[in-house]
Amino acid sequence: MNAVGFAWRSLVRQPARASLGILGVAAVGALLFDMLLLSQGLILSMSDLLERTGWDVRVSLDESGPGRGRSGVINQVSDVLADIAALPEVRSAIAIRFADARVEGPGGEAAFAFVQGVSDSARMPWTVTRGRDAAGTDQLVINDALATTIGAEPGATITMRPSCEGDSDALPPVSFQVAGIADFPFQETGEGTAAGSLAALSRACGGNQDDKAHMLLVTSTGDADAAAAMIRRHRPGLAAISNDDVVGRVQQSGFTYFRQISTVLTTVTLAFAVLLITVLLTVSVNQRLGEIAALRALGFSRRRVAADVLSESMLIVGIGGLLSLPIGLALAAMLDRILKGMPGIPEALHFFVFDPSALLIHAALMTATALVAALYPVRIVARLPIAATLRSEVIG
Amino acid sequence: MVRDSRVAVVLVLLILGARGAAAQDSVLISRQLAEAEGLVVGGSIRLAPDATGAGARDFRIAGIYEPTPDPARLGQVPREVRLHLPDLLDLTRPPDVPQGTERVSSINVLLADPADASQFARDVNARMPGVVARPAAEAAGAAGPFRVLERFHLAIAIVTIVAATVFLLALTVMHVDERRETVGVLRLIGLPVRRILVQVLLEGLLIAGVGAIVGLVLAWLSEGLINSFFQWRYDTALVFVRITPDVAAMCVAIAVPLGAVSTAVASWALLRRNGLRLVRR
Numbered sequence: 001m002n003a004v005g006f007a008w009r010s011l012v013r014q015p016a017r018a019s020l021g022i023l024g025v026a027a028v029g030a031l032l033f034d035m036l037l038l039s040q041g042l043i044l045s046m047s048d049l050l051e052r053t054g055w056d057v058r059v060s061l062d063e064s065g066p067g068r069g070r071s072g073v074i075n076q077v078s079d080v081l082a083d084i085a086a087l088p089e090v091r092s093a094i095a096i097r098f099a100d101a102r103v104e105g106p107g108g109e110a111a112f113a114f115v116q117g118v119s120d121s122a123r124m125p126w127t128v129t130r131g132r133d134a135a136g137t138d139q140l141v142i143n144d145a146l147a148t149t150i151g152a153e154p155g156a157t158i159t160m161r162p163s164c165e166g167d168s169d170a171l172p173p174v175s176f177q178v179a180g181i182a183d184f185p186f187q188e189t190g191e192g193t194a195a196g197s198l199a200a201l202s203r204a205c206g207g208n209q210d211d212k213a214h215m216l217l218v219t220s221t222g223d224a225d226a227a228a229a230m231i232r233r234h235r236p237g238l239a240a241i242s243n244d245d246v247v248g249r250v251q252q253s254g255f256t257y258f259r260q261i262s263t264v265l266t267t268v269t270l271a272f273a274v275l276l277i278t279v280l281l282t283v284s285v286n287q288r289l290g291e292i293a294a295l296r297a298l299g300f301s302r303r304r305v306a307a308d309v310l311s312e313s314m315l316i317v318g319i320g321g322l323l324s325l326p327i328g329l330a331l332a333a334m335l336d337r338i339l340k341g342m343p344g345i346p347e348a349l350h351f352f353v354f355d356p357s358a359l360l361i362h363a364a365l366m367t368a369t370a371l372v373a374a375l376y377p378v379r380i381v382a383r384l385p386i387a388a389t390l391r392s393e394v395i396g
Numbered sequence: 397m398v399r400d401s402r403v404a405v406v407l408v409l410l411i412l413g414a415r416g417a418a419a420q421d422s423v424l425i426s427r428q429l430a431e432a433e434g435l436v437v438g439g440s441i442r443l444a445p446d447a448t449g450a451g452a453r454d455f456r457i458a459g460i461y462e463p464t465p466d467p468a469r470l471g472q473v474p475r476e477v478r479l480h481l482p483d484l485l486d487l488t489r490p491p492d493v494p495q496g497t498e499r500v501s502s503i504n505v506l507l508a509d510p511a512d513a514s515q516f517a518r519d520v521n522a523r524m525p526g527v528v529a530r531p532a533a534e535a536a537g538a539a540g541p542f543r544v545l546e547r548f549h550l551a552i553a554i555v556t557i558v559a560a561t562v563f564l565l566a567l568t569v570m571h572v573d574e575r576r577e578t579v580g581v582l583r584l585i586g587l588p589v590r591r592i593l594v595q596v597l598l599e600g601l602l603i604a605g606v607g608a609i610v611g612l613v614l615a616w617l618s619e620g621l622i623n624s625f626f627q628w629r630y631d632t633a634l635v636f637v638r639i640t641p642d643v644a645a646m647c648v649a650i651a652v653p654l655g656a657v658s659t660a661v662a663s664w665a666l667l668r669r670n671g672l673r674l675v676r677r
Contacts (some may be wrong), residue, residue, distance in 0.1 A: 017573075029550070260629065264622075265552065266615035276563045283570045324483035335551055341544045 003304065007311035012283075020314035021280050025320025026246035026327055030275045032266060033328030033362050034335060034352060039262040041353040042074025046250050049348055050243040051123060053185050053216035056224035057083065059093075059231055061242045077213040080235065081119060087234060089220055089227035095119040095213035097201050101162035103142075103194060105150030111253075113146050113192035116164060125217060126195055130154055131180025133282070136194040137173075137203045141182040146192030152178050158390070160194070164205035174204045185344040258351065270369060273317075281313055285377040289384065290393035296386045306378045310371070321363070329354070403575055421483045422458035426609040428631055430460045445488045453487055455479070465634035473631050488616065504532075568600070568662035579666060589667045596663040597656055608648045614638050615646020615647075 001009075011018035026286055050056075061072035074080055077095045085093045097117040104110045118124055124133060126141065131154030134141045140160075142152060152158050159173045176196070184193050220227035224242035231240035241249075286294070292305055330351035338350045425435055435441065437457055444452035455477075463474040479487070485498045509514055513531035520529035563598075572579075619637045619649055626636045 017566055017569050020569060022560055024559055024562040024566060027555065027562055029556050031559065254631075260626065272559070276567075280563075280566055280570070284572070285568070287570070287574060331555060335548060338547050338551055339544060341547070342541045 003307035004309040004315070005251060006308050007315050009313055010284075010288075010308070011315060017280075017284070021277070022320040022323065024276060025273065025317055026292045026323035028269055028276075029238075029321045029324025029362070029366060030328035031323055032269045032273075032365065033358070034332045035262040035266045036271065036358040036361055037119050037328075037332050037352040037354060038335075039266075040355060040358070041351045042258060042349070043247055043251055044348040044353040044355055045348075047243070047247050048353075049185055049244060049346065053217075054123065054219060055125065056092075056220050056243050057090075057218035057228045057231065057240055058246070059216035059235075060214065061237070062239055064158060073212045073214060074216070074238070075212055077211050077216075079114065080238070081213075083156050084218060084231055084235070086356060087227070087230050089223065089230045091221050092123070093216050093218045094123075094125070095198060096125070096215045096217065097198055097204065099162045099164045099201060099217075101144065101160045101194070102206070103150055103192065104159040105152045106156045107151045108245045109150045111146060111149040111192050113142070114187075115160070115195070115196050115201060115204070116195040117198040118195065119213070124195070124268045126182040126184045127227045127298075128180045128182045131178070133182075134200065137197060138177060139179040140176045140194045140196040141180045142195075143180055143184055143187055143191075143193040144181055145187070145190050146194060147178075147181050149192055153176055154180050155181075158194075158334055161206050162201070162204045164348060169286045172206070176200070176204075185348055187348075188344065189340060189347045193302050250254065264340045266365075270365060273369050273371045277316060277369065280316070281309060281374060281377040282380065283378055284312070285309060287391050288296045291387035292381050293383075293384055293386045293393070296384065297390065302382045305381045305384075309378050309381055312375045313374035313377075314367075316368050317373070321366040324366075325359075325362075419452075421455050421480065423455040423483075424459045424461050424478040425457055426474050426476040427460055428462045428463070428473045429477065430457075432473075435460075441477075442481075443447070443487060451487065453483075455483070462633055465632050520671065557650065557654075561658065564655065565662060566660045568659045572596070572659070572662045572666050576666060579663075593663060593667060596667075597660050599653060600656040600659025604652045607649075607655060607661060608651040611651065612639070612644050612647060 010341055059074075061074060074095075081093055081095050084090055095118070099115045099117070101113050101115045105111045114124075123291055128141060129144075133142070140158070142158075147153065152157065156178045158178055159175050161173045176194075182195065184195070187193050198213065218231070218240070227245065228242045228245070229238040231238065295305060296302075302350060336352045337348055339345075340347075341347075423441070425441070429435065435457055437459055439457045440454055441452050441457060442452045444450060458599070461478070463476060466474075480601065480668070485495075489498055507513060512532070516529055517529040520527060579592060584590070616639050619639050622637045623635055627633065
């Protein structure tokens with residue numbers, strides 16, 4: 001019988017102890033797995049979200065990133081847009097204007113919503129899921145959250161009272177037809193969003209929003225950093241940042257807290273696992289000293305009994321580690337839901353994101369844990385004095 | 397706190413160094429800004445409302461202050477300048493805005509009797525439409541992200557407790573198993589199961605109590621280390637870990653009964669067996 005088979009029999013012989021050891025490793029392994037997912041999750045999720053939108057450079061007055069944050073207004077935006085679109089590094093560009101609005105549904109239910117007006121483009125920064133895209137100056141698309149709150153479906157007429165220049169605006173209500181329901185990549189959980197053309201928003205704003213926008217979205221011809229640099233050179237008053245810059249900022253911002261806590265918890269978890277598996281194996285070996293000495297007397301080599309203990313450690317950690325993966329994924333989904341309760345977090349952004357490299361690191365750390373935890377008990381069995389141990393067992 | 401619509405002011409530090417301080421308005425600067433730019437009290441700085449430097453004015457540094465730690469701005473090094481409000485309004489007023497018509501972000505009000513805060517806020521909200529007033533205590537308690545982090549940490553703590561409980565059970569099972577023969581002898585010489593169980597329970601309580609105290613000492617020692625590290629990392633005076641009496645009491649309240657119960661549970665299976673079987677006769 002080889003060392004693994006022998007170790008397996010040792011575990012099966014004491015099922016309660018082995019099960020508890022494996023369950024403990026599974027719980028610790030799940031936490032470790034989650035911390036590995038957390039360490040890069042936000043960055044991976046943000047990168048993925050930015051990539052999915054298809055725009056790779058953002059132009060504004062003050063380096064605004066994607067989402068709800070609103071920067072200063074870019075005036076004469078049609079000139080700026082034409083100018084930037086003509087650059088050789090730029091494939092296409094659109095302008096976006098933001099506003100807040102009180103939106104009333106056909107049944108009179110009202111809600112506050114975030115409104116976007118986009119310059120004419122073949123590709124809008126949202127995905128229509130029902131109905132069709134907004135066209136002209138009297139149609140809008142709205143997201144599911146707003147549609148549910150105000151009870152509006154494609155074809156319905158809604159009334160909007162926007163705040164375009166500031167909170168003190170008192171503009172008359174304007175009616176729009178809901179053309180479709182859309183998903184917005186950076187919409188926050190439960191936040192109502194409506195969008196249409198820049199001209200449609202201009203109409204809602206009483207016509208005094210002509211040729212202004214808060215942000216330009218640019219698709220480069222390939223090199224986003226070069227396009228951003230060219231835009232900054234060409235238009236010194238504007239700030240252009242690539243998706244990599246946005247991700248870099250997320251890495252540098254307050255979300256580093258999650259990386260730090262992930263590192264701290266990973267270290268503590270591993271230390272905890274090593275300590276406890278060492279104790280489990282050591283106590284187990286100490287209870288079987290007579291048996292191990294007898295095996296040595298029967299001809300088992302030091303290397304062989306050491307391999308038995310090491311195999312036992314590997315089996316406990318291996319089975320526990322495998323069990324930890326589904327537990328960890330379920331736990332990650334729960335923790336992700338908790339963290340997404342933070343205000344200002346886009347619905348599509350996740351803190352825990354599965355990445356194959358996390359799986360590899362998890363496997364490597366668990367293997368290292370099994371090896372380190374087995375060191376002390378292996379030392380005990382390797383140095384075991386056969387005759388003295390057998391004698392003390394017989395006398396005992 | 398009374399809050400009106402937002403005014404974003406970007407002040408750009410343009411020229412540093414010791415200029416003549418006479419007849420200059422004074423400002424306070426944050427410690428982080430002073431360290432980053434090598435500024436000292438009595439020195440002079442030039443501030444402008446935009447990046448082009450247009451409309452810049454000289455100010456004298458009257459002092460350096462440690463910003464009040466703000467959890468919502470964790471990770472952002474506070475490079476701040478505090479001006480007298482009239483100076484700030486003069487500096488940032490657009491040319492087409494007449495003096496006296498500027499807007500401010502918020503007004504902090506110190507009441508003669510702090511207990512009137514809620515009533516005062518209600519009165520202001522009722523009498524001044526468009527202005528939102530709320531007690532400072534309520535504003536401070538509305539730190540949403542940190543409520544979420546609290547729930548996140550609680551979830552992590554629960555998982556850790558579950559893992560620790562499982563390991564504790566495994567250890568007590570082995571511990572009890574090691575004493576199988578001793579328990580068997582005690583049974584054979586006539587000690588009732590209840591008596592042995594009480595002894596085991598007391599032993600579990602003692603071990604769990606000592607373990608909890610050691611854990612608290614370890615937490616107390618690591619509290620300083622963790623705070624020092626994160627305060628250094630984020631350049632803030634914010635306290636990240638605080639072992640309060642309530643937290644310590646909760647830890648003991650969880651750890652001691654858990655230890656005792658796991659010992660009793662692990663022992664119960666052993667105590668149900670016959671004494672002769674326990675001594676393997």
